[in-house]
Amino acid sequence: MTVKMTRLRNGIVIVLLIEFVLALLGYIFISSKTSLVLATYIFIKNIIIFALIFYASSLINENNISVSEVLNDEAKNAFIFGGLGLIKYDKNRNISWTSDLFTEMKINIVGRKLLEWQPLLASLFEDDDIKVVDINSRKFEVYNSKESRMLYLKDVSDYIEISKEFEDQQICVAYITIDNYDESIEQADEQTAASIQSNSRQVILDWAKDNGVVLKRYKSDGYIAVFNERTYRKQVEDKFKILDIFKEQAEQLGQVMTLSIGIGRGSNILRELDELAFSALSLAYSRGGDQATVKSNDEPIRYFGGNSESYEKSNMIRARVIAQTLAGIIKKSDNVLIMGHKQSDFDSFGASIAMYAMCKAYGKKTYIIIDYDSLEEKTKTVATNLCDDERYRGVFISPLRAQELNMSNTLLVIVDNHKPSLAIDSNILDIVSNKVVIDHHRRGEEFVELPLLTYLEPAASSTVELIVELFEYQKEEICVTEREATIMYTGMLIDTNYFRTRVGTRTFQAAAKLKELQANVGEAYKYLEDDYDTTLTKLSITQTAYRYGEGILIAFGKLDKIYSRTLLAKAGNELLGISGVKAVFIVGKTGKEEISISARSTRDINVQLIMEKLGGGGHFSMAACQLDMEDVTRAINLLEEAVNMYLDERKSE
Numbered sequence: 001m002t003v004k005m006t007r008l009r010n011g012i013v014i015v016l017l018i019e020f021v022l023a024l025l026g027y028i029f030i031s032s033k034t035s036l037v038l039a040t041y042i043f044i045k046n047i048i049i050f051a052l053i054f055y056a057s058s059l060i061n062e063n064n065i066s067v068s069e070v071l072n073d074e075a076k077n078a079f080i081f082g083g084l085g086l087i088k089y090d091k092n093r094n095i096s097w098t099s100d101l102f103t104e105m106k107i108n109i110v111g112r113k114l115l116e117w118q119p120l121l122a123s124l125f126e127d128d129d130i131k132v133v134d135i136n137s138r139k140f141e142v143y144n145s146k147e148s149r150m151l152y153l154k155d156v157s158d159y160i161e162i163s164k165e166f167e168d169q170q171i172c173v174a175y176i177t178i179d180n181y182d183e184s185i186e187q188a189d190e191q192t193a194a195s196i197q198s199n200s201r202q203v204i205l206d207w208a209k210d211n212g213v214v215l216k217r218y219k220s221d222g223y224i225a226v227f228n229e230r231t232y233r234k235q236v237e238d239k240f241k242i243l244d245i246f247k248e249q250a251e252q253l254g255q256v257m258t259l260s261i262g263i264g265r266g267s268n269i270l271r272e273l274d275e276l277a278f279s280a281l282s283l284a285y286s287r288g289g290d291q292a293t294v295k296s297n298d299e300p301i302r303y304f305g306g307n308s309e310s311y312e313k314s315n316m317i318r319a320r321v322i323a324q325t326l327a328g329i330i331k332k333s334d335n336v337l338i339m340g341h342k343q344s345d346f347d348s349f350g351a352s353i354a355m356y357a358m359c360k361a362y363g364k365k366t367y368i369i370i371d372y373d374s375l376e377e378k379t380k381t382v383a384t385n386l387c388d389d390e391r392y393r394g395v396f397i398s399p400l401r402a403q404e405l406n407m408s409n410t411l412l413v414i415v416d417n418h419k420p421s422l423a424i425d426s427n428i429l430d431i432v433s434n435k436v437v438i439d440h441h442r443r444g445e446e447f448v449e450l451p452l453l454t455y456l457e458p459a460a461s462s463t464v465e466l467i468v469e470l471f472e473y474q475k476e477e478i479c480v481t482e483r484e485a486t487i488m489y490t491g492m493l494i495d496t497n498y499f500r501t502r503v504g505t506r507t508f509q510a511a512a513k514l515k516e517l518q519a520n521v522g523e524a525y526k527y528l529e530d531d532y533d534t535t536l537t538k539l540s541i542t543q544t545a546y547r548y549g550e551g552i553l554i555a556f557g558k559l560d561k562i563y564s565r566t567l568l569a570k571a572g573n574e575l576l577g578i579s580g581v582k583a584v585f586i587v588g589k590t591g592k593e594e595i596s597i598s599a600r601s602t603r604d605i606n607v608q609l610i611m612e613k614l615g616g617g618g619h620f621s622m623a624a625c626q627l628d629m630e631d632v633t634r635a636i637n638l639l640e641e642a643v644n645m646y647l648d649e650r651k652s653e
């Protein structure tokens with residue numbers, strides 16, 4: 001019975017009492033017969049009303065007793081049915097009492113240390129968060145009421161199961177393409193072509209069938225796949241085994257074919273999944289194929305596979321299309337700016353010069369952006385000499401001068417890099433809207449915003465190779481002096497480590513073209529010769545090399561000496577020449593608070609993946625990273641960890 005009602009009842013009782021007292025007083029003072037009758041009547045009436053009121057209030061009371069009174073012993077059953085448990089603990093966090101749920105579950109923990117029984121609950125004593133723990137293979141949500149030293153537990157197994165099921169059923173969309181498919185078929189005889197077609201198809205179909213994937217072929221070498229999150233997670237656990245299975249099958253046929261997979265996930269909108277998948281595919285492709293790239297709304301991009309060097313595209317159709325598109329863009333522009341990467345080396349500088357020659361052929365006013373403070377040493381010597389050339393008067397401009405130009409219809413060609421953070425000057429990227437990117441590095445996440453044209457060919461040895469190839473398809477004749485050709489040739493030399501790594505037939509075709517243009521090979525080698533001091537420094541680094549795992553060498557520079565990145569790379573190249581060495585890492589200070597790692601490898605180890613773990617990037621066999629730290633020893637530790645991680649991942653594949 002509520003307080004309000006009790007008050008009302010008491011009020012009525014008092015009014016009735018007063019009425020009776022007044023009637024009684026009336027009879028005492030007046031003592032007439034009428035007053036006696038009245039008093040008697042009021043007395044009887046009030047007695048009846050009292051009785052009615054108390055009967056009614058007793059009825060109300062009966063419906064209002066607390067849950068505990070009603071349940072009594074039943075409470076324990078109610079708690080067990082609701083999956084609710086209580087644990088009381090003392091100030092030493094020993095369990096002093098548990099509710100009946102635990103008896104029901106045959107768990108006797110009274111007297112035990114709470115955190116010994118469930119170590120995960122420790123976090124409940126640090127912050128007030130709710131924690132989910134496993135008890136007898138059921139999931140319980142636990143809340144800690146610190147004041148009363150009581151844990152409230154709620155069985156949430158069903159809820160968690162349903163929400164997991166819901167997550168598992170989320171849809172993923174994937175694009176799967178076969179790299180090098182058309183080329184393989186073109187070159188094969190009729191019978192091999194037929195088995196390439198049927199086998200490659202069968203491998204993908206079998207994979208789809210085994211994993212419950214809906215698969216549809218949309219072009220001769222491309223498939224669209226739809227599957228759920230559970231299947232995706234299984235592929236992640238398997239490290240996308242399908243990539244290796246497919247590659248092996250192709251090898252058995254004597255073909256070089258791999259898969260590129262782009263997956264979109266983590267969205268409820270199908271159109272968005274499709275877009276994510278498609279852009280993931282182009283990312284996989286531009287990183288050299290043979291990998292799965294996963295894009296989702298809620299997680300950073302993930303890469304799987306990529307354990308083979310990218311294969312050269314044997315047909316030149318793409319180069320021709322790019323050449324024509326680029327010519328069209330140049331012709332439409334008023335003037336052209338060319339920009340390489342920071343610490344410009346011979347490939348960056350040589351590519352800039354090659355591009356300059358092409359734009360000149362179309363009669364466009366062309367500038368090369370150069371930062372003399374950020375040029376690799378030997379490139380600097382050559383660039384300074386070139387400045388005196390009549391042909392180059394006013395061509396080299398600083399980033400600041402470039403920003404002062406009227407750039408209403410300017411074209412900016414970015415060569416040998418595609419990340420704004422690596423460009424000589426990233427401000428210019430924001431000022432100029434018409435941009436073209438020509439690069440041979442595998443694509444990273446960071447990319448120049450909205451270029452008109454992107455020519456990214458990770459299979460090419462150097463950017464010089466890519467641009468010299470484009471010369472062939474130009475309608476105008478491109479004039480290149482002997483010295484320019486020599487500089488470009490030097491770019492190819494440095495990026496292929498003197499034609500040792502990443503060399504394809506197209507590399508030699510481009511080199512031959514440069515020779516035709518009078519490149520002086522002897523002079524090119526001279527550009528790259530080291531002086532006495534550099535040779536000694538290089539030696540002092542290679543001396544420190546130690547074995548780290550099979551075929552891996554790590555060497556490092558002096559702890560307090562600052563080196564150029566090129567020097568680190570050179571020391572690495574030297575060590576890679578040792579027989580049996582598969583990968584080489586050189587760690588050294590390149591700034592007051594900057595440590596660089598230069599990584600080189602033969603075909604066996606993907607140093608790009610290792611450098612990516614440390615925030616760097618590059619190619620399969622040539623990669624690097626920069627760390628913001630002073631301590632070389634710490635950097636070496638981080639490197640060893642990254643190598644271990646990579647090797648573990650490979651092992652489990």
Ligand SMILES: [Mn+2]
Nearest residue numbers: 347416463495
């Ligand atoms: Mn390069």
